[in-house]
Amino acid sequence: MASLDRIRTKGFRHWYERQLVECHAWLLSWFLGLIVLISGVELVGGSGLDHRGGALLLGAGLLVTLYSWRRYRLMLEIAERLGEQAVCPGCKAYAKFSVESSGPRPMPDGGDFVLEGQSGGIWLRARCRKCGDEWMIK
């Protein structure tokens, strides 16, 4: 995932903040799609061009709401999951780590992301900048 490179280059806090901004932009997109969908529902009851236009709006609104909601949930889930693990186990410093290695797969401990149900198999090997402790974020 390209956006994970931001953790390496700009730090976890910047990535986390950016992730939440993008995620809520998808929530706004979901809301706008919902307005389009409801407009389509109102027009679909009409006749002639209104009926066809309403069906088109309804379909487009449905696609936008479904896709936006999925993106919102996925991005929020990843941000929450990584955020919960961004605490150094040694000194309890939050988000003060550098990324030693990362990837979608395979995980260094041999784990299988499909079996372990991890979204996209994202993992990071983090090293604390304060105490030097290392841990896995997955």
Ligand SMILES: [Zn+2]
């Ligand atoms: Zn530490």
